[in-house]
Amino acid sequence: MFNLYYINYAKAFEIAMQINNKLLETQVATKEKQIDGDGSISGGTGSFLEKVLPHLQVNAGLSGSKSDRAVDTLRVVSTKSTILNPVLQKSVEIRKLSENRIGKLLTIRDVNLKIVNYEDTMGSKMLLGGMFKHVPIEGVGSVDLTSMMDTVLGDAAYIVSGEIPNKVTVNEQCKDVTNKLLFKIPVGVGNELENQYSISDLEIGPITILGIYRGLFKFNDIRTKVDSIAKLNDTNENIASVQDVETDDKEDVDNSDSPYLGSEEMIHYIDVIALLQELS
Numbered sequence: 254m255f256n257l258y259y260i261n262y263a264k265a266f267e268i269a270m271q272i273n274n275k276l277l278e279t280q281v282a283t284k285e286k287q288i289d290g291d292g293s294i295s296g297g298t299g300s301f302l303e304k305v306l307p308h309l310q311v312n313a314g315l316s317g318s319k320s321d322r323a324v325d326t327l328r329v330v331s332t333k334s335t336i337l338n339p340v341l342q343k344s345v346e347i348r349k350l351s352e353n354r355i356g357k358l359l360t361i362r363d364v365n366l367k368i369v370n371y372e373d374t375m376g377s378k379m380l381l382g383g384m385f386k387h388v389p390i391e392g393v394g395s396v397d398l399t400s401m402m403d404t405v406l407g408d409a410a411y412i413v414s415g416e417i418p419n420k421v422t423v424n425e426q427c428k429d430v431t432n433k434l435l436f437k438i439p440v441g442v443g444n445e446l447e448n449q450y451s452i453s454d455l456e457i458g459p460i461t462i463l464g465i466y467r468g469l470f471k472f473n474d475i476r477t478k479v480d481s482i483a484k485l486n487d488t489n490e491n492i493a494s495v496q497d498v499e500t501d502d503k504e505d506v507d508n509s510d511s512p513y514l515g516s517e518e519m520i521h522y523i524d525v526i527a528l529l530q531e532l533s
Contacts, residue, residue, distance in 0.1 A: 255341070257334055257447045258455060258528040259438060265337045265526055268358070272339045282325045333447065337527055341463055347421055350434075350521050354466045361421060361523075362531070363459040364434070368452060369412040369514065373482045374440050377409040408481040410437035411445075411452055414514060415462070417521070433514065435472070436464060436525040437479045461531055465524040473516035 344360045368374075417432040438445055438452070446452065514520065 254532040255334070255461070256530040256532060257337070258450050258460065258530065259446050259525075260333050260337060260527040261525065262333060262336070264524075265333070265340055268340050268343075268526070269336050272343055276331060279326060279328060337463075337529075340526065341529075344463055347466075350417065350421070350466065355468050357466050359464065359466055359523075361417065361434070361462045363418045363420075364415040364462055365459055366413050366415045366455045368456065369414050369435075369476075370480065370482060371411075371452075374409060374411050374452075377440055377482060378442070409440040410480050411440060412437055412476060412480055413455065414520070415460075418459075431469075431519045431521065433518070434462075434521040434523055435475060435514075436462070436523040438525070455528065458530075461529050462523060462525060463527040463529065465526070467522040467524050469519055470522050471516070472514045472518045472520045475520065475522050479522075 340358070341360065344358045347354065347357075347359045347361055412435065414433060414435050417434060421432075444451065446454070
């Protein structure tokens with residue numbers, strides 16, 4: 254059994270249907286009860302008749318059976334967890350992350366997580382939630398900034414990092430060995446998680462990750478590919494840096510907005526399908 258924090262239902266459903274595309278909707282249970290009985294009667298002819306018909310015997314046999322049958326139709330309830338379960342069973346619990354595992358359906362247990370861009374995503378949720386749906390602008394009238402921001406921030410995502418537990422080893426032949434991993438959860442207007450969990454709950458205690466291994470990347474490279482907020486931040490930084498091109502003293506600046514990861518740090522990227530807590 255497991256408790257579900259997050260699921261990308263579209264991915265989970267497609268993979269589950271490749272494993273078995275037959276969904277059980279109803280189930281019939283039959284109960285049968287049968288009673289069988291046998292009896293016999295035998296006797297002589299009586300004292301008077303015995304003198305007349307001494308060899309006459311009377312035998313009678315009785316038998317009977319009763320059968321009851323009850324048919325119950327059970328409705329099978331399909332939930333996100335039941336769809337996810339065959340995918341989880343099909344996955345492989347990893348003991349080693351390496352390049353030859355790219356594309357593998359894997360499970361990593363006991364991972365502690367951190368939200369890398371929490372402040373940026375909270376601002377995005379406010380914009381996408383309709384706070385600036387009707388903004389009066391002089392000479393223009395009411396402008397729906399929410400629709401405009403939806404185009405820009407439609408791909409916004411929580412960037413979540415974690416450390417691979419000690420029991421899972423990494424590829425020792427890789428030049429940049431790391432025990433850190435990264436994945437994203439798309440930002441939504443409502444709650445993105447299941448069972449009324451919030452995004453901050455992911456930082457409480459170890460969690461099991463079910464996903465697809467995508468490879469080893471520099472943090473800054475993968476961050477700008479999967480997070481539209483990071484792209485906007487980098488654009489603003491590039492514009493600001495143009496003003497300093499004539500400065501003779503140049504310093505190496507870490508463009509990473511994460512206190513946990515450096516921009517050049519190597520990290521394993523996971524295409525996450527679900528986050529869950531296994532129950533004992």
